[in-house]
Amino acid sequence: MILDYNTIEGKKILVTGGAGFIGSNLIEKLLSLKASVVCFDNFSTGKRQNIEPFLDNPNFKLIKGDIRNLDDCRKACISQEYVFHQAALGSVPRSINDPITSNDVNVSGFLNMLVAAKDAGVKRLVYAASSSTYGDSEVLPKVEESIGKPLSPYAITKYVNELYADVFKKTYDFDTIGLRYFNVFGRRQDPNGAYAAVIPKFVQQLVEYQSPVINGSGEYSRDFTYIDNVVQMNLLAMTSLNEESVNEVYNVACGDRITLNELLEYLKEYLSEFDENIKTVKAVYGPYRKGDVAHSLASIEKAGNLLGYKPEYSVKAGLKEAVKWYWENLK
Numbered sequence: 625m626i627l628d629y630n631t632i633e634g635k636k637i638l639v640t641g642g643a644g645f646i647g648s649n650l651i652e653k654l655l656s657l658k659a660s661v662v663c664f665d666n667f668s669t670g671k672r673q674n675i676e677p678f679l680d681n682p683n684f685k686l687i688k689g690d691i692r693n694l695d696d697c698r699k700a701c702i703s704q705e706y707v708f709h710q711a712a713l714g715s716v717p718r719s720i721n722d723p724i725t726s727n728d729v730n731v732s733g734f735l736n737m738l739v740a741a742k743d744a745g746v747k748r749l750v751y752a753a754s755s756s757t758y759g760d761s762e763v764l765p766k767v768e769e770s771i772g773k774p775l776s777p778y779a780i781t782k783y784v785n786e787l788y789a790d791v792f793k794k795t796y797d798f799d800t801i802g803l804r805y806f807n808v809f810g811r812r813q814d815p816n817g818a819y820a821a822v823i824p825k826f827v828q829q830l831v832e833y834q835s836p837v838i839n840g841s842g843e844y845s846r847d848f849t850y851i852d853n854v855v856q857m858n859l860l861a862m863t864s865l866n867e868e869s870v871n872e873v874y875n876v877a878c879g880d881r882i883t884l885n886e887l888l889e890y891l892k893e894y895l896s897e898f899d900e901n902i903k904t905v906k907a908v909y910g911p912y913r914k915g916d917v918a919h920s921l922a923s924i925e926k927a928g929n930l931l932g933y934k935p936e937y938s939v940k941a942g943l944k945e946a947v948k949w950y951w952e953n954l955k
Contacts, residue, residue, distance in 0.1 A: 631863050633658040638704040638746075640691060640737060641711030643670030645813045646752065646805075646854060650708055653855050655681055664700040665711065666690040674812050691733030697740035706862050707741050709734065709751040712782075716756065719778035720914060730781035735788055742798045750861045751789065753802035753873055754782035755847075755920055765923040768804070768873050775917065786873055793871045801861040801870060803854075806877035806922050810851030810942065811949040823848070823943075826888060827950045830895055830902050840912040842885035845919045847877040850942025853935045860931040869930040877922035878935050878942075890940065894947040 637654055641647040642663030647670065654661050655678060662685045663675055678684040689696030691711050701707065712730050713719070719726040734751070741749045756779035761772030774780045789800040807821075815824035826836045857876045864870065882890070888907055895902045927933035937945065 628863065629657050629859075632859065634660065636660045636662075636703055636705045637708065637862075638662045638664060638700055638706070639708045639710060640664045640700070641670060641709075643667060643672060643675050644710060645674075645810075646808060646851065647708070647710040648674035648812055649810065649851050650710065650855055650858055651675065651678060651684070653859070655683055658683065661685070662687055662700060662704065664689055664691075664696075669713070671814070691736055692728055694736045694740065697736045698744070701740040701744035701746060704741075704744060705747050707737065707746050707749040708858055708862070709737050709749055711737075712752060714778070716776040716778050716916065717913060719776050719781070723777035726777055727781055730778070731784050734785045738788060738792050738798070738800075742792065742796055748799045748801065748862065748870070749789075750801045750803065750858055751785060753786055753804040754779065755804050755806040755875070755877070755922065756917070757783045757786065757804060758917070758920075762919075764919060765879070765921045766875060767923045768875060768926055776914075790871070799870050801864075802873035803857055803861060803876045804873060804922075805854060806847040806849050806875065806920060808849050808851060808854050808876075810946050811953075813851075815950075815954055822884070823887070823891070823946065824950060824954065826891055827895065827947065828954055830891060830905050831899070831951070831954065833901065833905055835906055835908045836888060837910050838884050838888070838907050839910050839916065842888070842907070842909065843883050844916065845881040845883045845921070846887075847879070847881045847920050847922045848887070848939050848942070849877045849935075850937040850939070850945065853878065853937055853942070856936060857927065857931070857933055860933055864931055866930060872926075872930065874927040874931065874933070875922035875924055876927070876933075877924055878937075878939050879922055879924040880939055881919070881921040882939055890943050891947065894944055895951065898951050
């Protein structure tokens with residue numbers, strides 16, 4: 625399947641969590657394709673600066689609200705044809721420290737959006753699932769139909785999303801597609817805060833000549849996925865006319881993996897093109913984190929077969945693009 629961008633022009637689309645990292649990149653692409661986009665966010669983790677470039681666009685509208693409030697969800701869904709549900713509280717450590725809030729946002733909030741979207745006559749809801757759903761399964765690569773037991777409250781919440789989506793199809797004939805993201809990175813990803821993602825955090829530390837802290841030996845591996853691949857997959861999920869592709873869950877990844885030690889070396893190599901002193905920065909090693917999965921590698925065969933997904937960026941190519949953006953914006 626080849627993505628026909630012309631089918632997106634004029635469509636009315638709601639993006640929850642639109643001021644966040646993934647949501648704002650998705651909105652940027654949708655607006656470039658002349659869709660009519662509503663951003664729904666409470667700015668608990670999203671940033672107004674991420675959507676500032678869109679505020680003067682006549683096809684963009686901002687609704688400030690909380691997915692934990694059903695009335696807010698209903699207002700946001702009025703007249704919408706499609707919903708991209710990106711709003712969530714991410715981070716395994718955050719969920720371990722505060723499981724109640726993670727559950728309220730990720731489970732109750734998700735259920736509110738399902739109800740509001742269904743009642744508003746939305747055609748399809750594409751939602752952010754998570755690779756954390758694979759839990760303690762040691763099988764590599766990860767295949768959608770085979771998961772283990774969750775290792776964190778966050779993982780539980782994201783698995784519950786998949787269960788609710790399945791029930792809403794069987795009970796209400798409401799269409800959804802779930803996307804299990806694997807370690808997404810790229811422009812607009814926040815390097816600050818206790819729960820910052822590893823790549824922007826490492827970049828920020830390297831730029832400031834600080835030693836990045838690697839949890840464990842650094843031999844844990846991840847299928848890091850560049851943001852443009854994720855945007856592509858969301859659009860494929862929205863526009864797919866293949867009936868077999870709907871009401872399924874898909875891995876969104878590169879289908880490749882690198883260790884944290886390798887990641888650090890790549891970042892040092894690419895950043896040293898701007899500042900050669902970064903080459904000399906050494907990492908320090910700390911304890912393993914609770915709830916962390918040792919290795920992550922996705923099979924993207926199902927996404928390729930049913931949605932036509934083919935990653936535009938390899939891990940290295942994505943890192944090069946991301947480092948350019950980080951250097952200009954995170955200093």
